[in-house]
Amino acid sequence: MSYVVDFVNVSTVGLESSPVAEALAGLRANEARYFKNKYDHVFTVEPASEANDVVDHVHRVLREERDLVIASPALEATEFEVDGIRWSYVFYESGLSINVMYTLEEGGKRAVGFKLSDGMEVPEELAERFKFARQKSKLAGTIRGTYFVVKGEY
Numbered sequence: 001m002s003y004v005v006d007f008v009n010v011s012t013v014g015l016e017s018s019p020v021a022e023a024l025a026g027l028r029a030n031e032a033r034y035f036k037n038k039y040d041h042v043f044t045v046e047p048a049s050e051a052n053d054v055v056d057h058v059h060r061v062l063r064e065e066r067d068l069v070i071a072s073p074a075l076e077a078t079e080f081e082v083d084g085i086r087w088s089y090v091f092y093e094s095g096l097s098i099n100v101m102y103t104l105e106e107g108g109k110r111a112v113g114f115k116l117s118d119g120m121e122v123p124e125e126l127a128e129r130f131k132f133a134r135q136k137s138k139l140a141g142t143i144r145g146t147y148f149v150v151k152g153e154y
Contacts (some may be wrong), residue, residue, distance in 0.1 A: 005032035013079035026140035048074035095120035
């Protein structure tokens with residue numbers, strides 16, 4: 001069952017099993033607010049079990065680009081297209097959020113972004129490979145994030 005993410009009344013619906021559920025809900029709401037304000041897009045997620053194609057796509061990009069495997073179980077995912085960019089998001093039980101931004105036009109920007117919920121440790125599989133910058137969010141507290149450029153075709 002899909003869930004429209006509300007960034008006014010932040011809810012942990014679908015994220016309850018996360019040890020940082022409140023912070024992860026804030027992070028998810030922060031993303032929803034961004035897409036509503038920038039693209040007038042309503043951010044809707046599904047349980048990962050109902051969005052296997054999205055989770056598989058994100059995991060394939062991670063594996064093929066950087067030989068990365070995420071240890072935490074995926075809780076929710078979404079995929080949509082706005083302004084010629086395909087966005088794929090997966091939210092994990094650990095509090096990690098991964099997005100794949102893939103401009104459909106040849107030569108456009110393509111990247112994988114990682115965001116860590118407030119209060120979570122950097123996952124072991126990312127700790128030695130990436131440096132995380134901090135940003136403040138009214139909805140999510142302190143978000144730590146990093147990214148890498150996608151070189152392959154997906």
